[in-house]
Amino acid sequence: MNETGNLKIKFTLNGKPIEYMVKPNWTLLDLLRKELSVLSPKEGCSRGDCGACTVLLNGKPVNSCLVLAPQIDGKEIVTVEGLIEDKEFKALKETFIEKGAVQCGFCTPGIIVSAVALLREKGNPTVQDIEEALEGNLCRCTGYIRIIEAVKQAAEKLQKTS
Amino acid sequence: MEKEIVTLKEKLNVVGKPKRRVDAKEKVIGKALYVDDLRFPGMLYGKVKRSIYPRARIRVIDTSKAKALKGVVAVLTAKDIPGKNMVPIIVEDMPLLAEREVRYIGEALALVAASSKRTAEEALKLIKVDYEPLTPVTSPIDALKNTSPKIYGENNIVISYKLRKGDVESGFREADVIIEREYRTGYQEHVYLEPQGIIAVPGPNGSMVIYGSLQCPHYVQKAVSYVTGIGMNKVRVVQVETGGGFGGKEDVPSWVAGYTAVLAYRTNKPVKLIYDREEDILSTSKRHPAIIKYRTGAKKTGELTAVEVKYILDAGAYATLSIPVLWRGTVHAVGPYKCPNIKVDSLAVATNKVPCGAFRGFGTPQVIFAHESQMDLLAEEIGMDPIDLRLKNALEEGDQTATGQVLRESVGLKETIRRAAELSNWHRKRREYSLLKGVKRRGIGISTVFYGVSLGAAGKHLDKAASLVHVFPDGSVVVFQSLTEIGQGQRTVIAQIASESLGVKFEDVYVQQADTSIVPDSGPTVASRGTLMPGMAVIDACKRIKKRLAAVAAEMLNTTPENLVFENGEVYNVYKPGKGMLFKEVVKEAYNRRVNLGAEGWFEAPFTSFNPETGQGEPYFVYSYATHIAEVEVDVETGKVDVLKVTAVHDSGKIINPATASGQVEGGILQGLGYALMEELQEKDGYILNPNLTDYLIPTSMDAPEIEVSFVEARYSKGPFGAKGIGEPSIMPTAAAILNAVSHAIGVRVFSLPATPEKIYWTIKGSGRYT
Ligand code: FES
Ligand code: FES
Numbered sequence: 059m060n061e062t063g064n065l066k067i068k069f070t071l072n073g074k075p076i077e078y079m080v081k082p083n084w085t086l087l088d089l090l091r092k093e094l095s096v097l098s099p100k101e102g103c104s105r106g107d108c109g110a111c112t113v114l115l116n117g118k119p120v121n122s123c124l125v126l127a128p129q130i131d132g133k134e135i136v137t138v139e140g141l142i143e144d145k146e147f148k149a150l151k152e153t154f155i156e157k158g159a160v161q162c163g164f165c166t167p168g169i170i171v172s173a174v175a176l177l178r179e180k181g182n183p184t185v186q187d188i189e190e191a192l193e194g195n196l197c198r199c200t201g202y203i204r205i206i207e208a209v210k211q212a213a214e215k216l217q218k219t220s
Numbered sequence: 221m222e223k224e225i226v227t228l229k230e231k232l233n234v235v236g237k238p239k240r241r242v243d244a245k246e247k248v249i250g251k252a253l254y255v256d257d258l259r260f261p262g263m264l265y266g267k268v269k270r271s272i273y274p275r276a277r278i279r280v281i282d283t284s285k286a287k288a289l290k291g292v293v294a295v296l297t298a299k300d301i302p303g304k305n306m307v308p309i310i311v312e313d314m315p316l317l318a319e320r321e322v323r324y325i326g327e328a329l330a331l332v333a334a335s336s337k338r339t340a341e342e343a344l345k346l347i348k349v350d351y352e353p354l355t356p357v358t359s360p361i362d363a364l365k366n367t368s369p370k371i372y373g374e375n376n377i378v379i380s381y382k383l384r385k386g387d388v389e390s391g392f393r394e395a396d397v398i399i400e401r402e403y404r405t406g407y408q409e410h411v412y413l414e415p416q417g418i419i420a421v422p423g424p425n426g427s428m429v430i431y432g433s434l435q436c437p438h439y440v441q442k443a444v445s446y447v448t449g450i451g452m453n454k455v456r457v458v459q460v461e462t463g464g465g466f467g468g469k470e471d472v473p474s475w476v477a478g479y480t481a482v483l484a485y486r487t488n489k490p491v492k493l494i495y496d497r498e499e500d501i502l503s504t505s506k507r508h509p510a511i512i513k514y515r516t517g518a519k520k521t522g523e524l525t526a527v528e529v530k531y532i533l534d535a536g537a538y539a540t541l542s543i544p545v546l547w548r549g550t551v552h553a554v555g556p557y558k559c560p561n562i563k564v565d566s567l568a569v570a571t572n573k574v575p576c577g578a579f580r581g582f583g584t585p586q587v588i589f590a591h592e593s594q595m596d597l598l599a600e601e602i603g604m605d606p607i608d609l610r611l612k613n614a615l616e617e618g619d620q621t622a623t624g625q626v627l628r629e630s631v632g633l634k635e636t637i638r639r640a641a642e643l644s645n646w647h648r649k650r651r652e653y654s655l656l657k658g659v660k661r662r663g664i665g666i667s668t669v670f671y672g673v674s675l676g677a678a679g680k681h682l683d684k685a686a687s688l689v690h691v692f693p694d695g696s697v698v699v700f701q702s703l704t705e706i707g708q709g710q711r712t713v714i715a716q717i718a719s720e721s722l723g724v725k726f727e728d729v730y731v732q733q734a735d736t737s738i739v740p741d742s743g744p745t746v747a748s749r750g751t752l753m754p755g756m757a758v759i760d761a762c763k764r765i766k767k768r769l770a771a772v773a774a775e776m777l778n779t780t781p782e783n784l785v786f787e788n789g790e791v792y793n794v795y796k797p798g799k800g801m802l803f804k805e806v807v808k809e810a811y812n813r814r815v816n817l818g819a820e821g822w823f824e825a826p827f828t829s830f831n832p833e834t835g836q837g838e839p840y841f842v843y844s845y846a847t848h849i850a851e852v853e854v855d856v857e858t859g860k861v862d863v864l865k866v867t868a869v870h871d872s873g874k875i876i877n878p879a880t881a882s883g884q885v886e887g888g889i890l891q892g893l894g895y896a897l898m899e900e901l902q903e904k905d906g907y908i909l910n911p912n913l914t915d916y917l918i919p920t921s922m923d924a925p926e927i928e929v930s931f932v933e934a935r936y937s938k939g940p941f942g943a944k945g946i947g948e949p950s951i952m953p954t955a956a957a958i959l960n961a962v963s964h965a966i967g968v969r970v971f972s973l974p975a976t977p978e979k980i981y982w983t984i985k986g987s988g989r990y991t
Contacts, residue, residue, distance in 0.1 A: 097257045098250025102413045103497040107913035138250035155244040158879040162707025163247030164413040164463030192921040198411050198464050199707045201886030202924040
């Protein structure tokens with residue numbers, strides 16, 4: 059920590075090592091959006107209720123509005139920007155578009171991140187698994203039906219190709 | 221011209237197909253830019269100082285300390301507003317910033333612009349407001365008492381309507397059965413996932429550009445012009461990707477843009493103002509709480525003989541949209557049924573609470589809950605199946621509505637009821653569920669609605685739409701129109717309509733987002749008018765261009781324009797299929813011949829009327845219809861309801877895109893489920909106790925029931941390819957269907973929304989059943 063109370067943290071963001079001076083009270087969401095211009099995580103509530111800000115922290119989905127920047131020192135952060143070439147993401151991208159699982163899209167990056175984490179953990183999730191994995195991601199537009207179907211279909215596609 | 225439409229109707233290549241959304245990919249890869257994702261050089265951050273009292277006189281607002289804070293660029297109060305201190309909605313009663321008195325908690329008092337959001341937040345705390353608290357009026361019933369303080373006009377009534385048909389007293393005398401009940405409904409918060417947000421950017425020559433999350437760019441343009449004093453010709457409103465609206469971004473962005481524009485004007489810097497969730501819930505519009513007294517008379521055989529309704533809305537502190545909301549609720553109060561004798565009296569009453577406004581359904585879900593509960597009570601009383609009772613009274617072509625309007629075409633109502641009954645296995649389940657015993661009971665319930673599409677007689681002057689279409693030498697097409705994409709798939713549907721009308725490939729059409737400097741005022745994106753109105757305007761523009769192209773193509777193909785078919789990017793002689801040309805070849809030739817390849821389109825809504833004395837007339841030019849059937853399981857020991865399935869059958873005319881239309885219905889059903897069972901904004905003495913998503917619960921993935929959607933496509937001759945509207949009918953029947961199913965399951969009825977587990981539990985307890 060320096061005299062202004064800032065501290066230097068090191069972490070990887072979407073595979074790239076980063077060193078950054080942060081204030082102890084910054085959230086990870088602020089660091090990503092305001093400082094680093096990583097814009098796919100969205101701010102819907104700032105208190106862990108909506109899931110629009112979901113990112114992967116060491117592979118696990120977290121609400122980045124609830125994580126303080128200093129807590130990610132030495133950790134790995136992944137957002138949709140870093141998933142573009144990922145096989146789970148590619149499958150989800152296709153099925154989300156095909157199934158019409160996107161309406162206003164504000165919840166979408168967060169949902170995709172949660173779904174990627176699920177598909178990495180469970181290759182063949184049940185509908186119940188999917189509903190549980192997405193419980194923390196609110197969507198006010200779609201009614202969830204198409205999202206759940208899209209995740210299910212992406213899993214099936216991945217099973218076939220692997 | 222007529223012939224063209226007929227040809228297209230017979231063979232549609234793009235319309236009616238589940239085309240992929242044009243905006244899906246950007247959204248999935250996280251590249252879609254919402255207002256908070258935009259930045260401008262030198263941009264400041266705005267914040268709003270808000271009232272902490274429901275009603276108080278303002279003695280002094282001291283901004284000196286806030287102004288002195290490092291990083292603060294401006295602190296403004298009412299006297300700093302360059303134009304009028306007024307947000308123009310329907311009437312002009314709401315100031316941009318309160319000056320002498322605050323009328324609800326969350327009302328805006330002062331504005332801050334600072335170099336960072338945090339500094340702006342700090343500055344808010346340093347603004348000192350000296351209040352003299354006054355006794356607030358927080359219930360509409362109290363507001364109507366003679367002894368109540370007068371907080372709005374002479375009698376606290378914002379607006380009232382009446383509807384009279386036949387003679388209700390003699391109707392009730394003729395009745396064999398009379399059902400009389402009172403219903404109550406609570407607030408519903410929109411919870412668009414993206415909170416309100418605007419950026420205002422001052423430009424050269426005193427101009428201003430507004431970028432924002434909004435439904436109604438032309439409303440915002442007017443409001444910004446009002447408060448800044450800048451001419452409308454120098455105010456440009458550009459809608460950016462919008463994270464949901466549902467009515468919540470109809471009027472509210474006018475205030476948000478008003479604050480932002482005033483800050484940008486005074487600082488001469490771009491200013492961004494994004495609400496946080498709590499601020500959004502506390503200070504923006506919601507669905508009106510309501511009290512509905514309902515009296516229904518009917519014959520033993522089921523025919524309605526009289527309906528009498530008293531409908532009271534809690535408007536909040538200012539009129540905003542209560543006037544049209546109440547009007548729509550009044551016109552729809554009887555439901556989609558024939559009844560010769562009707563008396564409806566409705567009132568919107570002012571209270572010292574946040575102004576309520578537009579929410580999907582616009583004053584109808586409240587009365588639907590009442591009339592559909594009444595229908596089930598009546599069915600029970602006379603021993604008739606709820607489906608049969610509805611079929612007996614349901615409107616058909618040639619019938620008269622409550623306002624005396626004769627329905628001349630496109631009435632698919634009965635088919636929605638029949639099909640929903642069939643798809644849900646109504647008769648079997650109704651029987652089987654009635655026999656269940658034990659802790660978990662099941663029920664099945666129905667609700668049927670109609671919905672006047674577009675603004676109707678109350679919004680006549682706004683009911684028009686424009687478009688601008690350009691065809692380029694490479695054969696590609698751009699469409700401008702100024703209704704907005706707010707998640708519903710509007711741009712995709714408009715692209716389909718343009719592509720079908722011009723006969724070009726869907727992929728070759730690009731629909732721009734709304735921009736007030738390009739397209740003439742087309743009214744708001746509300747009232748399920750986003751397909752019909754701009755769709756017709758786009759068809760109009762496409763026809764003009766096609767006519768010019770047809771003249772060229774006819775020469776090239778050695779035939780006459782009438783013989784030409786434009787489809788799928790090709791142009792050919794109908795008698796010589798397979799020997800045509802590419803659309804782009806025709807365009808190239810036309811371009812070389814200096815043919816104008818751009819055209820403006822225009823559409824004015826068909827005739828509507830309304831007599832304020834009797835409520836009689838033709839309030840809407842056409843109606844959509846819907847029936848939902850819900851199946852539930854209720855735990856009689858806890859009152860918890862699990863919605864198992866909703867069968868939704870909609871007549872919205874021709875469906876342009878079955879995928880996006882189903883998406884609308886599914887989303888509407890989940891919002892309706894929330895309204896029915898869980899969404900409860902707790903308010904006490906004007907204070908909202910749960911302004912966050914931890915305590916205001918909306919449905920999650922765990923609550924999603926099975927949903928089966930089906931469309932009855934009763935085409936409307938004046939809609940694009942026969943389309944009507946779908947956005948709002950998708951939520952309207954759900955809550956009432958669920959409540960009817962709950963009451964079928966438990967044998968007792970809940971008369972207020974939301975029917976939380978607690979409320980259901982106590983209703984069961986109070987009934988003395990299952991003890
Ligand atoms: S913004 Fe983080 S959970 Fe809502
Ligand atoms: S698509 Fe709008 S919130 Fe999910």
